[in-house]
Amino acid sequence: MQQKRITIFDTVRGFTMLSMTGFHACYDLAYLYGWNMPWFTQSIFQDIWRASISWIFLFIAGWMCTLSRNNLKRAAKYALAALVVWAATTLVSVDDSVNFGIIYCMAASTAIAGVARPILNKVPAGWGITICLALFALTWSIPKSVYPIPCLAWLGFPGPAFVSGDYYPIIPFIFMYLAGFFAARLAQKTNKPAPNWAYANPIPALASLGRHALPFYLGSAQRCGVRGGACPASSLS
Numbered sequence: 001m002q003q004k005r006i007t008i009f010d011t012v013r014g015f016t017m018l019s020m021t022g023f024h025a026c027y028d029l030a031y032l033y034g035w036n037m038p039w040f041t042q043s044i045f046q047d048i049w050r051a052s053i054s055w056i057f058l059f060i061a062g063w064m065c066t067l068s069r070n071n072l073k074r075a076a077k078y079a080l081a082a083l084v085v086w087a088a089t090t091l092v093s094v095d096d097s098v099n100f101g102i103i104y105c106m107a108a109s110t111a112i113a114g115v116a117r118p119i120l121n122k123v124p125a126g127w128g129i130t131i132c133l134a135l136f137a138l139t140w141s142i143p144k145s146v147y148p149i150p151c152l153a154w155l156g157f158p159g160p161a162f163v164s165g166d167y168y169p170i171i172p173f174i175f176m177y178l179a180g181f182f183a184a185r186l187a188q189k190t191n192k193p194a195p196n197w198a199y200a201n202p203i204p205a206l207a208s209l210g211r212h213a214l215p216f217y218l219g220s221a222q223r224c225g226v227r228g229g230a231c232p233a234s235s236l237s
Contacts, residue, residue, distance in 0.1 A: 008199075010208070058102075059179060105174070129179050142156050
């Protein structure tokens with residue numbers, strides 16, 4: 001019997017994609033066209049908005065990891081998409097290319113979770129969520145510094161010469177991904193992939209949009225590259 005689709009994730013992704021579009025529009029208006037938008041450029045609101053997009057996508061991706069039949073294949077798909085984003089922003093963009101962006105983080109986190117799943121499954125779900133969220137908070141500032149060791153930007157330790165228009169290294173973001181993984185396991189204690197209400201589809205248009213999140217993001221990233229701006233809200237899974 002075919003597994004019913006958990007449409008709540010499609011709906012949330014669809015809403016978040018619209019939020020990402022709004023973020024990109026505000027970014028363009030403020031930084032590319034010079035609009036005076038201090039509420040966006042000079043406040044913490046921009047960081048909160050960006051986080052609300054990327055964290056949601058990572059959390060959902062971690063949840064979906066528990067439902068995937070082949071996470072290594074899924075990771076390979078994300079890795080290919082990350083390569084497309086890198087190529088588009090490197091070869092076409094007149095601004096910073098995207099190195100180790102959100103799609104790279106999705107690929108790495110999915111691969112790690114896929115390989116380590118037998119071990120992760122032995123961790124009590126409640127403890128797993130608590131530990132991952134704590135580690136996420138504790139390691140949040142690590143990639144915001146500059147380190148003298150080169151070639152570790154992929155992990156979360158950018159060197160002096162590292163530049164990226166969008167940066168989501170393994171540390172700390174894998175912990176948000178794994179928080180979604182453990183949240184799924186907690187919900188699945190009833191022998192169901194998700195609660196009954198998660199299968200409802202109150203907003204079909206958003207759910208339909210959410211099913212095409214990855215192509216939507218790739219198109220968005222390429223547009224950012226063509227016009228020369230960073231893709232600051234890239235936040236997809």
